[in-house]
Amino acid sequence: MEGLQAIKYKRGKLEVLDQLKLPHEFVYENVTTCEEAFDCIKAMRVRGAPAIAIVAALALAVELDHKKDNAQRKEETAAYISKRLDFLMGSRPTAVDLSNAIKLLKSKAEEAVSASSTSGQAVTCADVRLCYIETAEKILADDFDTNLSIGRYGAEYLRRQEMPIPKPVDEAEEFRYFTTSPPGTQGAPDMKYRKLSVLTHCNTGYVYGNGSSQTVFEDVNLEIRLVLSSIPLLTTTRSLATSGHGTALGIIRSLHKMNYLEHAYCTETRPYNQGSRLTAFELAFEKIPATLITDSMAGALFSRMKNEKNISAVIVGADRVARNGDTANKIGTYTLAVLAKYHGIKFVVAAPTTSIDLSTESGDKIKIEDRAKNELTQITGAIVNKDGTVDTSESARVAIADQTIDVWNPSFDVTPHELIDAIITEKGEVLRSSKGEFHFKDIIPERWRRDVQSGTDTETNGSSAIPRTPSEEGTQFAMEV
Structure with missing residues (x-):
């Protein structure tokens, strides 16, 4: 069987x-087309904030190719890009990765219009298209x-x-x-630590592969193959929810690889069952010790198994992620956070900086989508x-329910x-911070100045990021081997 590839892309396809x-x-x-990408995202045939942004961006790249x-004129190409990206934004307004990608792509297209000095209009149109595609x-x-x-930062934390x-x-x-x-020690004698267990919700992807200096990663299954005509071949096992290692599940995989993990638990994640259909599948394929539970079992799991399995984190x-740290994620996440707090279990959010929305001050400003009622009252599956x-x-x-009952079906909670x-x-x-607040100034200083301070350094952040960095290009602290 050909390897399972979440996204197959080469320029033009x-x-x-x-x-x-x-x-x-x-x-x-x-x-x-962008219409097909819109439908693919809206129907959740592709899901996960990073993957949604990638599919939307690449769909328009295919159109432009x-x-x-x-x-006939470069300004027309830029206008076309802007209009199509505005259309794609409507496919998943909650996912900030999509809006951030759209802002970047629009900006690059506008820069290409300004930078293109070729006299031939056909050539300048091609310049703008190429700039978008490469971005x-x-x-x-x-x-x-x-x-x-x-994955590495989360595992070390x-x-x-x-x-x-x-x-x-x-x-x-011993096992x-x-x-x-x-x-934080150097040269101190080694000590023994108990392996930890964790719970994850929804699906956030994984990777299985062996890196090399040629950026080639290989496995027989669960991969995306990228053939980018402008850069060398990149073949890599990828995540279902992202383009790569994954976010929350990436941390779990790193824990497993680094021999820190005892067991992973995943919720089924009703009503769309991303946990049972996707996360359970990925964990089983990866041979990570794992157990599937229903969403409503989490409290019982923490109460009965926390000490036995050293359940340390959700x-x-x-x-x-809003500016103050409020986080929108798949429905059921808020419930898990409350349960984790009660049981003294760490609650950890894994998110790329592209998911941090500095323009949204708090979670009550995040728009939450309502899904179709039949997602709760009906279910599709293979025949057993x-x-x-x-x-x-x-x-x-x-x-699976009375078809006349009223249904409330929000996709996310905060x-x-x-x-x-x-x-x-x-x-x-x-x-x-010591005041119980999150601040992102140290990890994304340029965006902070642009979106929050508007060029005036008048705020103090009290950030507890470790350690501080003056540049968005660097990591915050050296990863431990």
């Missing part, structure tokens, strides 16, 4: 895996490196929360511990034969920043 058919069927949709703007492709490539950094075990460990229990030097992704095998050639839609312990970005961890 985009194919998107229909995630509604997973884990039983692998069906790809050929996306040739085929010169569907039919423009969209760079969004795709950069997202992978972002995910890897989030959680490791530092563990206390060393002072007494000898029974030999039969439940890891040995390393204490955090790790979730984010569709949008009498012997328990799954028949992937046939599926059925069945009613977790107040007071319930969040850490927000992990590709530039490092951001913790609540």
Whole structure:
């Protein structure tokens, strides 16, 4: 079987895996227009804030590669780009990655118009198209490196929360511990620490591969192959929700790879079941020790299994992080944050800086989408034969509730920043300040000056990011090996 590839892209062609058919069927949709991308996103055949932005950006890149703007002047090409991006924004207004990508793409197209000095109008149109296409492709490539950094920073943050075990460990229990030097020490004797377990919600992607200096990553399954005609071949195993390692699930995979993880739990994530259909599938494929639970079992899990399994954190992704740290994510996230707080479990948000929306002051300003009522009252799945095998050639839609009942079906909820312990970005961890607030000035200073301070350095942030950095290009602290 050909490897499962969440997104297949080469310049001029985009194919998107229909995630509604997973884990039983692998069906790809050929996306040739922005309308097809819009429908793909709206119907949740592709989901996850980073992946949504990537599919939207690349869909327009495909149109431009085929010169569907039919423009004769460079200004017409730029106007076409702006109009199509405005249209795509309506497919998922909650996902700030999409709006940030659109702002960037519009800006680059406008810069290309200003920079193009060629006298021939056909050539200048081509310049603007090429600038857009290369920018969209760079969004795709950069997202992978972002995910890897989030995974490493998140794993190291959680490791530092563990206390060393002072007494000898029974030999039969050695597999439940890891040995390393204490955090923040150099040359100190190694100590034993208990491996930790975590819970994740919804689906935020993974990668399995071995890196090389030629940026080639390979595996037999679950990959995106990118053939960018302007850069060398990049073949990489990728995430279902992002272009790469993943955000929350990327941290879990890094914990596993670094031998810090005992067990991962994933919720089914009703009503769309991204956890049971996608996350459970990815964890099983990756052979990460994992257990699926219903959304309503989390409290019981924390109460009964916290000590036995050393459940240390809930790790979730984010569709949008407001300036104060309030976080919009898949419905059910807020509930998990409340339960984690009660049980003394860390609540961690994994989000690229592109998901941080400095223009939105707090979570009550985030627009929440309402979904169709039949998502709660009906369900589609593959047929299970009498012997328990799954028949992937046939599926059925069945009613699971009275079809006349009124339904409230918001896609997301907002977790107040007071319930969040850490927000992990590709530039490092951001913790609540001594006043219980989140500040992002240190990790995205240029955006902070532009969107918050408007060029006037009048604010103090009290940030607890570790450590501070003067540049958005660097990481906050050196990753530990």
